[in-house]
Structure formats: C-alpha cells, structure tokens
Amino acid sequence: MAATTHHLPLFQPRTLRSESAQAQLRAWQADVLVVVAYGLLLPPEVLSLPRFGCLNIHASLLPRWRGAAPIQRAILAGDTETGISIMQMDAGLDTGPVLLERRITLRRDHTAGTLQSELAELGASALLEALAGVAAGTLPATAQSVHGVTHAPRIVKAEARIDWTLDAGQIERQVRAFNPAPIAETVLAGEQLRILAASALSASEVCGMDDNSAESDPKNRDPGIIIGLQGDSMLVRCGAGLLAVTEVQRPGRRPVSARNLSHSLPLAGRRLG
Numbered sequence: 001m002a003a004t005t006h007h008l009p010l011f012q013p014r015t016l017r018s019e020s021a022q023a024q025l026r027a028w029q030a031d032v033l034v035v036v037a038y039g040l041l042l043p044p045e046v047l048s049l050p051r052f053g054c055l056n057i058h059a060s061l062l063p064r065w066r067g068a069a070p071i072q073r074a075i076l077a078g079d080t081e082t083g084i085s086i087m088q089m090d091a092g093l094d095t096g097p098v099l100l101e102r103r104i105t106l107r108r109d110h111t112a113g114t115l116q117s118e119l120a121e122l123g124a125s126a127l128l129e130a131l132a133g134v135a136a137g138t139l140p141a142t143a144q145s146v147h148g149v150t151h152a153p154r155i156v157k158a159e160a161r162i163d164w165t166l167d168a169g170q171i172e173r174q175v176r177a178f179n180p181a182p183i184a185e186t187v188l189a190g191e192q193l194r195i196l197a198a199s200a201l202s203a204s205e206v207c208g209m210d211d212n213s214a215e216s217d218p219k220n221r222d223p224g225i226i227i228g229l230q231g232d233s234m235l236v237r238c239g240a241g242l243l244a245v246t247e248v249q250r251p252g253r254r255p256v257s258a259r260n261l262s263h264s265l266p267l268a269g270r271r272l273g
Contacts, residue, residue, distance in 0.1 A: 017043050025049050032134065034127065035089065039068055044091060052134050054089040057123040059116070060152070061085060061101060063144040066094035067152035071119065072112050074152075075177035078169070082106045082115070084123045086130040088141045097141035100130045108172075108199070111179040155182065162186045164224035164273050168200035168241030183249075186224075186272045189265060193272070196255055197247035201235070224273040234258035234267050 003010045009028075013021035022045050025033070032052040035042065047054050060070035062085040067073075074082045083103040090096040102122050106115070133139025160182045162171055175184045175198045184195045225237045233244035249255040261267065 016040075016046050022046060022049070032131065034131075036123070041091070041093060042089060047089060047091065055099070055127070055130060055134070056085075056087045056089050056094065056096070057127055058085045058087055058094055059119045059123070061103065062087060062094060062098055063146075063149040065150055065152040068154040070152040071115050072152070072155050072177040073150075074106060075110065075112060075115065076173050078173055079106050082119070084119055084126050086123075086126050095144065097143045099134065099139050099141050100126050102126045108176075111176045113180040157182050160184050162195065162273065164236065165239040168238040168243040171238055171243050172198055172200040188250075188270065188272055192251050194249040194255075195245055195247075196249060198233075198243050198245040200238075201242045201244055222271070224271045226267045226270050226272065228268045229259060229262060232257040232259040234262070236272060 002008075011021075011024055013024070015021060016025075022043075025046060026049060030050045033042075033046070033050045033054040034057065035054060036057040038056075042054060058066075058070065059082070060066075060074060061081070061083045064079075065073050065082075071082075081103055083101060085098050086100040087094065087098050088096045102125075104118060104122065110118075130139060155178070160174075160178050162174060162184055164171070164186070166174075171184075175195050178184045179196055186193050186195060221237060223237055223239050227235050227237055227242070229235070230244060233246045236243045236245055245258050247255050248258055248261055250261070258267070
C-alpha cells in the first residue's frame with residue numbers, strides 16, 4: 001500500500017463512532033480529513049475535528065447520484081455526462097456544499113471499471129486543487145441545488161440478471177454498468193452465462209441485415225432468442241432491438257468471444273434466460 005511504502009501512519013478502526021478511534025484522530029490534529037468511497041456517514045464528532053472540516057471526493061455531479069453506486073447508476077440511466085464533486089461534508093448523505101466540480105463525457109464504451117479509473121485520476125487532481133483553495137480561503141462552498149436530486153443505492157447481485165424483455169439499449173448499459181462486478185448474467189443451456197461485453201445494434205444496422213438471415217424468421221422474434229452470429233458476436237433478440245453479445249464466460253472457464261463459444265455449443269435458435 002502507498003501508506004506503508006511511504007512510512008505514513010496507518011489506522012484502520014472498525015468504526016469511527018468509538019471513543020478510541022476519535023481519540024486517535026484528535027491526536028493527529030489534522031487540518032483536513034479526506035473521504036473517498038467510505039460508504040458510511042461520519043459521526044458529528046469526527047466531522048468537527050479537522051480545522052478545515054472533512055472533504056469527500058464523490059464520483060458524480062451532485063446532487064445527481066448521491067449514495068454508494070454513482071458510477072453504475074449513471075451508466076444504467078444512460079447519462080451522457082458525469083464527473084467529480086469535491087464536497088464539504090455535513091451530517092447528511094452526500095448533501096454538503098460543493099467546493100469544486102469537474103465534468104467528463106460518459107461514452108458508450110465506458111464500463112464501470114474504465115469510468116472509475118478515469119474519475120479516480122480526475123478526482124486526484126481536483127482534490128489537490130481543492131485543498132490548496134481551502135487552505136488559502138479562496139474556494140467558496142456552493143450549496144447543492146434542491147432540484148435534480150437522485151440517489152444511487154448500493155448494487156445488489158439480483159440486478160445483474162438480464163431481463164431480455166427490456167430493450168437492447170437498456171441491456172447494453174446493464175452489461176457495462178456491472179463490469180467488472182457483479183457481471184451481468186443469464187442462463188444458457190441450463191447453466192450460468194456471464195455477459196462481459198455487448199452493444200445494442202442501431203436501427204440502420206438492423207435494417208441492413210440480409211432479409212434471408214435468421215432475423216427474418218418469425219420464430220426468432222421472442223426476447224432472449226439467439227438469432228445467429230455476426231463476426232465475433234451473437235445476436236440476441238430483446239424486447240426491442242437486437243443485442244450483439246461480444247464476450248462471454250461460462251462457469252469455471254475463461255472469457256471468450258461468442259464466436260469461440262459457438263465452436264463448443266451451437267447457439268442459433270437457443271434461448272437465453
């Protein structure tokens with residue numbers, strides 16, 4: 001860990017509500033306390049300890065997506081923009097005034113993993129700027145708007161199961177939001193199949209398919225039906241549109257392309273889910 005490498009004091013209490021934990025924090029006489037991905041509310045006794053208070057690096061543009069899973073919820077919702085908020089913490093859940101905000105475009109190739117990495121770099125640079133501004137007294141805190149408040153509850157495993165009656169765009173976002181964890185999943189031939197990468201086909205891509213393809217067969221119109229292969233992808237009928245599933249993983253196996261999966265298991269005409 002960076003702390004041990006640089007011989008920094010490391011303190012990992014089970015809770016910050018205990019007197020012993022708070023005594024240790026008081027002994028450090030910290031100017032500021034920085035929180036990132038902590039997942040719990042800081043007690044009032046801790047919030048009041050540092051001279052400049054407690055700052056939170058939050059991975060959304062507050063007040064949108066307050067809570068534990070802002071990155072995944074932004075992808076699931078189809079947001080086109082997200083970012084970092086450096087917030088002065090108060091007693092609420094991500095409700096404190098914002099000191100600094102940095103924005104980025106949320107792209108269709110973002111997964112939760114790649115987006116988290118980009119936001120981590122953005123947050124680190126924003127934090128350094130915010131700390132300098134707080135120390136100099138040149139960075140005013142702006143109260144969050146009462147409008148546009150949304151909450152980002154913790155992701156639960158059950159959300160990873162794909163409902164093929166949803167439209168292809170929604171399922172694509174589900175796949176991206178749950179990569180690298182908990183990974184979107186479905187059932188194929190009686191066993192779990194994890195979906196690691198997929199993209200919804202555009203209307204022009206669907207219309208451009210050969211009229212003699214499996215897509216034109218009426219029996220392949222049910223959601224969850226694999227209608228065939230296209231390149232390294234398998235095409236799956238959704239409630240609306242087609243999903244091109246690119247990378248999959250069977251239990252105990254390594255991730256492979258859908259094309260490679262078809263070498264060991266015929267796919268066309270099978271139903272997922």
